[in-house]
Amino acid sequence: MTQVSDQARLEAGPRSTVAEPSAGRTSGAGLAAERVRWSVAGRLILDDVDVTAPPGAVTGLLGPNGTGKSTLLRLVAGVQRPDGGRVSLAGTASPDPVGAPGPSGAAREDLLAMPRRRRARTVAFVEQDAATELPVTVLDAVLLGRTPHRSLLAGPSEDDHTIARAALERVGALGLADREVTTLSGGERQRVHMARALAQAPRVLLLDEPTNHLDVAAQLATMRLVRELAREGVTVLAALHDLSLAAATCDHAVVLAPGASGHVVAAGPVEQVLVPEVIDPVYGVRTTVLRHPRTGRPVLTFEER
Numbered sequence: 001m002t003q004v005s006d007q008a009r010l011e012a013g014p015r016s017t018v019a020e021p022s023a024g025r026t027s028g029a030g031l032a033a034e035r036v037r038w039s040v041a042g043r044l045i046l047d048d049v050d051v052t053a054p055p056g057a058v059t060g061l062l063g064p065n066g067t068g069k070s071t072l073l074r075l076v077a078g079v080q081r082p083d084g085g086r087v088s089l090a091g092t093a094s095p096d097p098v099g100a101p102g103p104s105g106a107a108r109e110d111l112l113a114m115p116r117r118r119r120a121r122t123v124a125f126v127e128q129d130a131a132t133e134l135p136v137t138v139l140d141a142v143l144l145g146r147t148p149h150r151s152l153l154a155g156p157s158e159d160d161h162t163i164a165r166a167a168l169e170r171v172g173a174l175g176l177a178d179r180e181v182t183t184l185s186g187g188e189r190q191r192v193h194m195a196r197a198l199a200q201a202p203r204v205l206l207l208d209e210p211t212n213h214l215d216v217a218a219q220l221a222t223m224r225l226v227r228e229l230a231r232e233g234v235t236v237l238a239a240l241h242d243l244s245l246a247a248a249t250c251d252h253a254v255v256l257a258p259g260a261s262g263h264v265v266a267a268g269p270v271e272q273v274l275v276p277e278v279i280d281p282v283y284g285v286r287t288t289v290l291r292h293p294r295t296g297r298p299v300l301t302f303e304e305r
């Protein structure tokens with residue numbers, strides 16, 4: 001076992017750790033994936049993984065290539081079904097919370113059992129390199145985020161248009177509203193996918209490499225937006241490769257490690273998880289942690305071992 005701190009609760013084994021809820025704005029334990037297991041083609045990809053993302057906080061899902069970050073997000077989003085385990089959400093906004101009390105003692109909703117439309121009102125997922133080959137305008141693509149909020153037969157309302165435009169403005173892409181999505185650059189598409197997720201007005205936002213394709217200013221703007229959403233009470237779980245960006249913006253981090261199957265080796269506040277004792281064995285690098293002169297947040301540099 002890697003000893004870093006009690007709070008980070010690090011384990012080397014396949015049974016993983018749970019990030020502590022952040023102090024403050026919201027109560028409850030947010031999103032909890034418990035003992036999630038998934039195999040494909042006879043290969044165990046995720047082995048009894050536990051991940052908690054507290055509400056009102058940004059949780060970074062970290063780990064080298066192929067450790068199962070995207071898979072875990074897809075399972076939590078309900079795009080794929082796990083072979084075992086449970087994914088639940090602290091039940092505050094639901095009219096009919098179900099399930100057993102969760103880690104916080106509050107009633108929890110079983111996300112995997114939730115009807116599709118209700119889950120779409122609850123969870124938004126921005127996939128890595130999500131393709132949109134449909135010949136639709138940017139505004140129409142963002143309006144798709146409103147679909148779970150209106151009756152099946154109704155078209156988008158004035159309110160839906162207002163919300164979609166506000167979402168585009170928030171990601172700095174209102175000027176693209178009339179463009180066809182297929183004509184956009186990778187970074188422009190990334191913003192549009194984010195705007196569609198915002199228009200969904202979710203309680204949980206799952207992001208797979210949200211800064212992929214973005215220039216440095218756009219990366220910072222995206223992560224600032226993600227932090228704002230968390231402050232507004234959204235539970236954010238974001239797979240990230242850039243550990244310094246994670247250190248600068250996440251409250252919590254969960255680190256998946258390679259091995260026979262992906263498993264959690266560390267979880268907790270970023271200050272306690274993004275340390276050489278955790279990162280170096282997982283990524284096979286030598287990490288130096290510096291301090292940002294203005295923000296005081298950790299800045300990580302890496303060398304080959």
Ligand SMILES: Nc1ncnc2c1ncn2[C@@H]1O[C@H](COP(=O)(O)OP(=O)(O)OP(=O)(O)O)[C@@H](O)[C@H]1O
Nearest residue numbers: 040041045063064065066067068069070071072239
């Ligand atoms: N449908 C599938 N069929 C076969 N193997 C799969 C499938 N989906 C995922 N895998 C494998 O599962 C492992 C985890 O993949 P996943 O994309 O979740 O990793 P990741 O941590 O997100 O990787 P990256 O950082 O490179 O994006 C990989 O070895 C991948 O090849």
